[in-house]
Amino acid sequence: MITFGTDGWRGIISEDFTFHNVRLVAQAIADYIIDRNEQRQGIVVGYDARFLSRQYAENCAAVLAANGVTVWLADAILPTPALTWQVKDRQAAGGIMITASHNPPEYNGLKFKAPYGGSASPEIVAAIEKYVHKLEAANSEQPPIADFSGVQYFSPQAEYLAHVKAVLDLQTIYSFKEPIVFDCMHGAGSGYAVALARELGINLKEVRSEYNPSFGGVNPEPIEKNLRFLQETVTRNHAYSGLAVDGDSDRIGAVDENGRFINAHQIIALLAKYLIEKRGWSGGLVESLSASGLIKSVAEKYGRKLYETPVGFKFITEVMLKEDVLIGGEEGGGLGIKNYIPERDGLLLAFLLIEMMAAYGKPLGKLLDELSLEHGWFYYGRRDLHLADRQKKALMESLALTPPASIGTSKVLSVQCTDGCKLELETGWLIFRASGTEPIIRIYAELSTNAELENVLAGAIEFAQSM
Known part of the structure; x- marks a missing residue:
């Protein structure tokens, strides 16, 4: 039985995640959209850098088109937040992103993005699952495949990077000239960071940016055990800091100028302090289940409400849609901020960290040490x-x-x-x-x-x- 987890459906390629099952899920999404009379609003389809992702996305697009649903298909690999922005900009009925995010290379998956530009709510996911299970129970034949004459293609990079730039304090970030190492982890973010850095005049070097569906034997999740190469590269090149994104570029990881890993709790706390002190933004803080004492202490200092949710960014999205939220995130590096779509975006967060270093005139390690001296070490x-x-x-x-x-x-x-x-x-x-x-x-x-x-x-x- 096909089931959706905390953020979409994932399975092992050729075992669970097969072309037949992908087409079945695409048919279920088509049925869901048609029953809501939203087929003309359309679905945006994109894919990451995993094995067969493009072909899976093309199958989804073909099934949707065969059902009379308007379809926009990415013409290249793209980050998940770039796909999500297309859904929001086009006022589409939803989006399908073929990705298994940070899972090992033998996995692939499918995320459904909601019209508001974020992770599908539990209610949307449950509704789609019902259509999936109905097709499974009927033991349906292969869903129909259309030609691609009805599929429209789009190029995602320029529009997406424009959205990211719109959030940044450009006057501050233009002053930053220190060297940065950016680890793409062989994922969908390859080429995006260096393109934005070029526009902003930032001295940024991408590493692990080559197309490699095996991810070089390292799971594309930006946690400490997977960022040894980044740590070594930063210290060897005397960089100001190292930043990383996961396989579909919606999670952030960081190391300081000495190669010390900075975890997601610390990133949330640092950015909360910066956005309050320097940008003057309002709002509370949200974190999944494992809320750090550091985040609680920062929330208390600035008189901000702290929300705790179950694991899964869709729950954080729900809070962001209903409440005034400054920043929300998970321990694995999935963070979202206000004045943006309610979505994780590793690239945006990376450049906000650069902006923060420029504003304070200090590297990440120094900023973290100062924060810890004030709030304690966790x-x-x-x-x-x-x-x-x-x-x-x-x-x-x-x-x-x-x-x-x-x-x-x-x-x-x-x-x-x-x-x-x-x-x-x-x-x-x-x-x-x-x-x-x-x-x-x-x-x-x-x-x-x-x-x-x-x-x-x-x-x-x-x-x-x-x-």
Whole structure:
């Protein structure tokens, strides 16, 4: 059965993610659009740099066209936020992006973008799933394929970069002349950062920008374990900082001038401080389940409301659509800001970090140290543990029914299992969460010292493996 996770449907190429299944999902989306009488509003279709992504996108476009739905198809690889902007600009009924985001190279996937220019809400996803399951139950034949005479093509880069530039403080950013390394991680952002940097006069060098559907053997997720090459490149070239985006360029990662990794919690806190102090923006802060003590402290200092959501940017999008939100994000680097579409955008966030460094006249490391001296140091870590489905189920059931009294040497004070299981500890917290797309348990923790963090993460892995 085809199911949608926190952000679309993903599967292993040729096993779950097949041309037949892609066409079936495209037919379900066509049925959803037609029943809403929105076929003339149309669907925008795009694709990333993964294996067969272009061909999957062409199949989606052909199925939609065969159903009389207006279709715009990207003429090249593009970042997910560039596709989302096309949906918003064209006032389309939605968008299909062929991408598995930060998943390993054997995966591909399909994201549906809503007319408001952001992740589809749980209600939209549930509605589309019903159409998918109806087709599955009917054991339908292959959906019809049309020729491409009714498909319109578009070139995404210029319009998208214009939207990004519109958010930036150009007077400030034009003054920035320090060297920056930008890691594309062999993803859909390749060529975009260097093109924008050229327009802005920024000394930026792209790395890992070559087309490589295997991503060089490194998962295209901008977390510390995957950014060793960026760290080495920054220190070797004495760069001012290193910035990275994931496989479809909607997530941000960063390292400072010394190659130190800066996690998403720290990026949210830094940008919140900057946008409040220098840009004068209003609004609260939003973060998924694993809200850092650093973000809470920044919110308290500036009197801003802090919202906590389940994992999945679609939940952050819901808050951004309803409330005055300054910035919202997830621990994996998916961040969105106000005065933009309610969407993650790694490229935009990268250039906002450059703008921030220009405004303060300081590199990322110096800015983070100053922030930490004011608000305290919070030691955050994540581990991805491969477990069979049986073990994943047993672990989550055990945590909910008979949680442990301690993890490592830290006493467990309380357990909440509404989205994964969050354990409040004496000096921090720990989260176990089963991936919806991979045979993985993700373990997150934040403690008051690095020694405590390592002790808790080791204890958490030992506990999970005992299932």
